[in-house]
Amino acid sequence: MDTLTRDPPASASDAQAAAEGGKSDGGNPLENGDRGSTASGRTASAAAAGVRAPASAPAAAAPSPASAAATSPSARTDMPPPPTRAPWALPSISVGGAAASPLATSPSGGSAGSGSVRSVSPAAGSHFPQLARPLPGGAAITGDTHDTMSPTAAPWALGGAAPAAAAPRASAAPLRRPGGGGGGGAGRGAAPLVEAQPSMPRAAPPAAFEVPAKRISSEEDLKRFLEGGTAKDFVAFVLSLNQAVTGKALSTPVQLSRPLAALVSALDALRAWVDEIPPTQQSLRYGNPAYRTWFARMAAAAPGLMRDVLPPELHGAVVELTPYLVDSFGNATRIDYGTGHETTFAALLYCLAALGVVGDDDRVALVNVVFEKYLRLMRHIQTTYWLEPAGSHGVWGLDDYQFLPFVWGSAQLVSHPVLRPSSIHNADALEAFAGDYSYLGCVAFVKQVKKGPLFETSPMLNDVSGVPSWSKVNAGMLKMYQAEVLGKFPIMQHFLFGSILKWV
Template identity: 40%
Template sequence: MTRQLAGLREIPLADVPNLSLPTLKIQTDDDVEIWRRSRSYQDYAIFLRRLNESVVGRDIPTTASSTSDAIERIMVLLDSLDAWIDEIPPQVSPQRYGNLAFRTWGKRLDVESDTLLGRLLPSAYVAVIPHLKPYLLTSFGSFGRMDYGTGHETSFALFLLCLTLTRFLRPVPEEERSVVLVVFPRYLRLCWRLQDVYKLEPAGSHGVWGLDDSSFLGYIFGSGQLRDQTQIPVSAVLRPPLPDNNLYFLSIMRIHQVKHGPFHEHSSQLHSIATGVPNWGKVNSGLFKMYEAEVLGKRVVVQHVPLGGLLQWDAAPTATEGPPVLHTPSVVGTPGATRAPWASSAPPQASASPTVASWYSGSTHSPSVSQSRTGTWTTGPAGRLSSNSSMGPPAL
């Protein structure tokens, strides 16, 4: 079922020279609340919802497909950054984490970012470059701490949001789908390679209580792809290998590459989702809530995100309402945010070790390991999973 979401505003190129440049504005928990009431947060909420909606029922293309010139240019940019890894090999070092060559890679990005963005954008966008540069520079990790986490991933998403606000990327389903299914997998693979080659540490890992040490949006978009799927139960992810046609599956297989041991021990949150959430629609809505609280609501994560300029720091027009929430889409023709049946009245409060049940309305317990279903899953036509078991999705 397709939901018609609110449109994304446009910032005319003629207005860009009059905007202030983005800077680090979030320093306290109070600043986080200011941001949650800002126009930029509202824009980001609409943007993510539109991206999610565009890929429902869609697979990652297995062959090169026709895309827009803007998408092709972004792919060329990411390919160029990937090629730098071959040109800047890791240094011989006894350090387990954080190879110093990553700082060399980051310095090259800083030096060449204006040139890269100049190649990406048409000449009419020259005033946009200083607004995009801070997001590009923070999209691939911290060159000082030599780590990578969900804040850097969010910075790349905001980079794409800025390109859409200025209409380099068009907010239409076809292009939004390419952003998720073409650009985002390429970005993830680049970041995974940076992490592997330069031994980057996870930024602010929650250990077994975190969804993933480094990434989050892949799980949201991947569960969005499967949102209306009834043939593949959520528990299917417990039986790898998984096909590479879905971002949730790709993210799970990445975990199997970098972590060893029982999945329920090193990835307890993902295991609990697989054994305790009844369908992909619930997974998708719950992950939006979790992302809002555990990533966008954490000062230690978003304090590194520059704001201002294209991503306005001032209050959104509906200032009398509460802050916009990512898990409550704004429907065209409806003032404000219309709450869907699966949305709770307020985003869950983050805690040191929240259970998965916290993110899913109607859940009264944390799923146990014994709830895991059995059955063998194989890859069928178009990379789809098929089952030899007649068992349905696990009950919550």
């Protein structure tokens, strides 16, 4: 395991500056968090998130209304606009009636108030409830709901619906513990975008195959898709795979059918080509042009690779399945990769099921062998050619590139006798189990590529660790995948439709 680097704690003057207006030279807190920010950057992030200074800190003299208006950041024209807050931006925290330090941390560590944690506040007007975590010793956790963004907040959070307008900081209401005080289940009040039950697609090859094409060109098109039968069938497929791997580690013995063995061999060949095509020397970290060479070789070989997967009577489907395979590995023009490309690979697996190439008995192997092989190939590509994240939330996302491993990976951990969501903060647990559970493997990879404490580099993952059970994490991840991937036009505008995955 790589040794994590930690920044020195902020000085008292930095914390006081954050409490008195967030006047710090830390820059954009999202950027700082992604790169392992300086102490002043952390102070700026805390101030931007609305974290208050300790109650014992000396209060500054109250400015007159005129002087406040003249000196406030909103009244000045020489300052850049403040960064947009993420929907799960951190609220203020108070312990025993006194506000916690701006540098209060979660179980991942930190230098401020002992036992303090960070919790999540949804966007104003969002129907997603809040996530709260109890402090050791039963200390109270309070947080305000002041926020300015409308994107989706974490759906595993508990509590009531968010207020219609931002609440004043002084009137912050106590948060309920997860699963307690009438909070309901994970994602209470947040229905999934697509209602579906776990099921595999009915094996029904079309009369004629066609080259798939993009059909979602507007928000109205996306709405049609989400309300149609194709989206329901695809979500049912994701749920079916999720159900199949619940409680099953990657090491669970499975039998590979001939088509899946051929698909695994294809992924192994693509990985070997990465080693044969080294990155070119350049000054920029991201977007190595050698990726285009690898991509061109992959695209040229893709029809033959798909033909090896399909039985002879379905070779006509090569023309339709090849674009799904090619688009699963990113975009050669932009040299980027993201959750949309990952979803395209899941769509390829759906098409194989809809053609009858794979069935119910293959579900565990589809996730724990085939998809895991694809995931590790993409990590190798990312760390070799450093593809740009496509549509990433940056520090405020689960991961720059992946989402489904957190969905199916949390299902693998349901009812585990030892591991809990908080186990991601245990270095020994990650080292021992990252190779056996996709969720822990994702966290270990994040810690490998992002240097710094997890609560800074990945606050979303850090907050999820406070959820009491893997079943609640899994339920929230399923809803969040729909909201943050299937429900986002910038991602789904590139989705492909043909005779198997039909446009509505």
